[in-house]
Amino acid sequence: MDVFSDVVATMKSGRAKLTRSRYNGRWGSRYGPYPGAGFHVVLEGTCWLVPPSGPAVRMSAGDVVFLPHGSVHGMSSTPDCPLEDLLPALSMTDALVGRVNRHTLPDIAPALDDTLLLCGAYRLRRDVVHPFLRGMPEFLHIPTHRVQHTELHAVIDLLGINTVEDRPGADAALPALLDLLLVYALRIWLEAQCPEESGGWCAAxxxxxxxxxLDRMHRDPARSWSVRELAESVGLSRTSFAERFTAYVGQSPIAYLTWWRLSLASRLLRETDAPIASVARRVGYTSEYAFAHAFKREYGTPPGSYRRTARETPAPHQDAHAGPEDR
Structure with a gap:
């Protein structure tokens, strides 16, 4: 897998949950905080994102906003509309898609168009969140009506069809569509909105x-990479490469490789029944003892205990980030 695919794979645990919410009149809802990454997709009408800090942002049909850190924020009909706390949201163990909601502040009925939102969240395991995600801003607003991204437009259209209409197979299609939404949103941000001069993972x-x-490390984590070998593979001296890598990534090449190997191992322990010795080999450790020692140093527990605990206690879930229940 390439680096970007691995970032997406490691940041999610379980499947995303969403709710479709139709609002009319004047309305305002407050979301978060929650231990996950949230998103909103405007299917119809317009609304305003009230971010954790800074001015409100107008959103139109087709726009997407992604909130990688689960920060408190609001969505509303106008930027100055009062925000109401949400009623308890549907749990992550309920149906994949919540019901259409109507929410209007009483006694106020200006001529405002209906707004149809998809609001949801991805579970995150904070113990394996990739540094790429940690370095992202509080929110990403992707105004799809202003950019030519046919893939994202197609995903949004399909999400609308499979949530607004009660069609056979929607529960099978939606998880894949939500994964694609995440991939395309992050890709657009990285390619078009993430400035290289900001340094960090954008530049890396x-x-x-x-x-x-990084791509070589991710495609073949079991290989016994050395700094010299990596430097030669990209046409730099050992010293120049090490300094450049550390400046962008925030870790030395070997420190990052070790972190990535153990992060991958943690996922294999949670999601597969592979023997610990096999997991160790797959992530580049010839000795099970050396692997167990490194894993305990990173996660505070031996691999076997980590696997048992991860399976007995599901990853912490957050509310569906999805709007109030039907009033």
């Missing part, structure tokens, strides 16, 4: 040398 993934080295 776009830099020809550092990006190529």
């Amino acid at each position: 993934l776009k830099d020809p040398a550092v990006g190529a080295a």
